[in-house]
Amino acid sequence: MALHEIRFPDNISRGARGGPERRTQIVELASGDEERNASWANSRRRYDAAYGVRRADDLATVVAFFEARNGRLYGFRWKDWGDYKSCLPSGTPAATDQVIGTGDGISTAFQLVKTYASGAQTWARTITKPVAGTVKVALDGVGKASGWSVDTTTGLVTFTAAPASGVAITAGFEFDVPVRFDTDRLDVTHDIERLGSITSIPLIEVRR
Numbered sequence: 001m002a003l004h005e006i007r008f009p010d011n012i013s014r015g016a017r018g019g020p021e022r023r024t025q026i027v028e029l030a031s032g033d034e035e036r037n038a039s040w041a042n043s044r045r046r047y048d049a050a051y052g053v054r055r056a057d058d059l060a061t062v063v064a065f066f067e068a069r070n071g072r073l074y075g076f077r078w079k080d081w082g083d084y085k086s087c088l089p090s091g092t093p094a095a096t097d098q099v100i101g102t103g104d105g106i107s108t109a110f111q112l113v114k115t116y117a118s119g120a121q122t123w124a125r126t127i128t129k130p131v132a133g134t135v136k137v138a139l140d141g142v143g144k145a146s147g148w149s150v151d152t153t154t155g156l157v158t159f160t161a162a163p164a165s166g167v168a169i170t171a172g173f174e175f176d177v178p179v180r181f182d183t184d185r186l187d188v189t190h191d192i193e194r195l196g197s198i199t200s201i202p203l204i205e206v207r208r
Contacts, residue, residue, distance in 0.1 A: 002073070002074050003074065003075035003076065003178055003180075003206065004068075004076050005152075005153060006076050007076065007078065007176055008049065008065065008076060008077065008078050008079070008179075008203075009058075009061055009062075009065070011052070011058070012049055012052035012053060012058055012061065012062065013049060013052055013080075013081065014052060014079075014081050015052030015053075015054065016050075016051050017047065017048050017051050018046050018048055018080075019045060019046070019080075019082065020043035020044070020045050021043060021044055021046055022040055022043050022044075023038070023039040024037070024038055024039065025037045025038075025039055042125070042126075042207070044204070044205045044207060045080065045177055045204075045205040046182070046202070046203065046205070047078065047179065047202075047203040048200055048201060048202055048203070049201035049203060050199060050200050053197070053198055053201075059188065059197070059198060062186070063186060066186055066201075069180070069181060071181055071183070071184035071185075072180055072181050072183065072184050074180070075179060075180040075206040076178075076179065076180070077129055077176035077177070077178065077179075078177045078178075078179040078203060079176055079177075080176075084175060085173075085175075086098045086114055086171065086174075086175075087172065093134060093136060093172035093173055094136065094172045095136035095137055095138035095143040095170060095171065096141055096170045096172065097170065097171065097172035097173075098113060098114055098115060098170060098171055098173075099113075099115070099168060099169070099170050100113055100157065100169050100170065100171050102166065102167065102168060102169065103139070103162065103163030103164050103165055103166060103167035103168075103169060104162070104163075104165050105162055105163075105164055105165040106162050107162055107163075108159045108160075108161070108162045109156055110156070110157045110158075110169055111126060111127075111155055111156055111157075112126075112127040112128075112130055112135070112155040112156075112173060113125060113126055114127055114175075126155065127155045127173070127175045128155040129152070129153070129155065129176040129178050130152050130155050130174070130175045130176075131152070131173070131174040131176060132152045134173050135152075135157070135171060135172070135173040136171060136172045136173065137157060137169070137170070137171050138169075138170045138171070139163055139167050139168070139169060140167050140168050141168070147159060147160050147161065155175075157169075157171060177205055178205065179204060179205050179206060180203065180204060181201070181203060182203060183201075183202055186198060186201065187199050
């Protein structure tokens with residue numbers, strides 16, 4: 001699906017609400033026990049950008065952005081201020097943050113991922129929209145300034161020479177979330193006191 005490689009205005013997204021959602025089927029038995037099944041293997045993020053609109057100029061910016069994307073037709077980049085780094089939000093991305101693969105002496109391309117861990121459980125999230133100029137790569141813990149490139153539209157890291165067998169490939173980065181508007185209509189209220197407001201600007205993550 002078509003996606004414009006442009007980021008929603010940071011000053012508005014910073015005040016937005018939202019986060020991950022999952023889809024789980026729950027069947028309650030006559031005994032009161034439950035059977036649960038995950039309908040989705042991966043989570044999907046939803047946001048509401050209306051909470052970041054503070055001025056009439058912000059509203060005008062959102063309307064222009066909405067029109068340029070043709071409503072729900074074209075996706076775009078979104079900065080999730082609560083989760084946009086390969087490390088903790090308070091940290092600085094380092095080349096050893098995330099394991100993205102192990103060398104086999106043949107493969108040259110590796111997908112950026114971010115792993116979420118709690119106890120013994122983990123979930124790996126595919127990162128397709130790294131921010132240009134933020135990606136760092138290391139082989140067996142040693143940072144590499146050259147010998148590789150990254151596609152910022154897919155999150156694929158490609159080496160000029162295949163890493164040797166058994167070599168740990170790690171990366172650090174900032175990233176955006178590919179999203180689209182989840183409405184074809186913006187309900188704008190025009191009033192004198194606040195110079196305009198909007199009830200909701202729903203966004204949903206684009207998964208491929």
